[in-house]
Amino acid sequence: MPQKETTVLVGERVKLPTKYGDFELVPFQEKKNGLEHMALVKGNFTENDTVITRIHSACATGDLFGSLKCDCGDQLIKAIQTIEENGKGAIIYLQQEGRGIGLMNKMKAYKLQENGMDTIEANLHLGFAPDERKYQIAAIILNLLHIKNIKLLTNNPDKIDGLTEHGIQVVERIPLIIKPNPFNINYLQTKKKQMGHLYEINKLAAQ
Numbered sequence: 570m571p572q573k574e575t576t577v578l579v580g581e582r583v584k585l586p587t588k589y590g591d592f593e594l595v596p597f598q599e600k601k602n603g604l605e606h607m608a609l610v611k612g613n614f615t616e617n618d619t620v621i622t623r624i625h626s627a628c629a630t631g632d633l634f635g636s637l638k639c640d641c642g643d644q645l646i647k648a649i650q651t652i653e654e655n656g657k658g659a660i661i662y663l664q665q666e667g668r669g670i671g672l673m674n675k676m677k678a679y680k681l682q683e684n685g686m687d688t689i690e691a692n693l694h695l696g697f698a699p700d701e702r703k704y705q706i707a708a709i710i711l712n713l714l715h716i717k718n719i720k721l722l723t724n725n726p727d728k729i730d731g732l733t734e735h736g737i738q739v740v741e742r743i744p745l746i747i748k749p750n751p752f753n754i755n756y757l758q759t760k761k762k763q764m765g766h767l768y769e770i771n772k773l774a775a776q
């Protein structure tokens with residue numbers, strides 16, 4: 570499927586030593602809305618490679634502040650560690666805060682959840698779909714990095730479908746399981762039961 574690669578600007582690829590290992594960072598900017606995404610990469614890729622890949626949606630609360638209300642922060646670290654151990658791979662970090670509804674609306678959704686709604690009911694109450702994300706931008710960025718075939722680190726079947734629709738071959742899914750805690754167990758259960766996320770919650774039960 571043709572990708573409109575000209576709709577995304579590619580910035581400087583720089584070395585990024587991290588506490589997890591040595592990586593490189595490549596920034597991207599969507600021309601139509603100025604949104605900036607990034608790729609944390611290890612190694613160089615050709616279109617014949619099958620690359621361990623994480624498509625990570627921004628979660629300021631989880632990724633930056635260690636929120637226990639979701640599993641995002643731990644998933645991100647586990648993905649980076651997996652790629653470091655493998656010696657090659659890519660994390661595409663997308664500005665899709667709040668499953669695409671943005672931080673202000675995500676906090677409205679959190680407030681509704683404080684008052685008893687689950688994560689899906691809250692989105693619907695605010696007039697959004699349960700998940701507003703699209704994966705075309707992820708596919709465009711992967712193409713720009715010469716990545717066509719991936720082993721995807723995810724529990725989310727919609728991500729696999731979304732990438733496949735846009736021409737990325739998901740050769741394998743690698744689960745990205747984080748042990749739940751008392752603050753995120755209901756959230757994880759809702760994702761499993763109502764959004765089809767792929768994990769056995771009872772094996773993971775929060776202590």
Ligand SMILES: Nc1nc2c(ncn2[C@@H]2O[C@H](COP(=O)(O)OP(=O)(O)OP(=O)(O)O)[C@@H](O)[C@H]2O)c(=O)[nH]1
Pocket residue numbers: 624625626627628629639640641644665666667668669670674675678679682688692722723724725728745760
């Ligand atoms: N609207 C909304 N977004 C949330 C909520 N909790 C987390 N998020 C966002 O959800 C996104 C992560 O989605 P998840 O469904 O946890 O995980 P996923 O990325 O789809 O699936 P995995 O690949 O398995 O991690 C991030 O953008 C978070 O900011 C919530 O209660 N409401």
Ligand SMILES: [Zn+2]
Pocket residue numbers: 628630631632639640641642
């Ligand atoms: Zn999160």
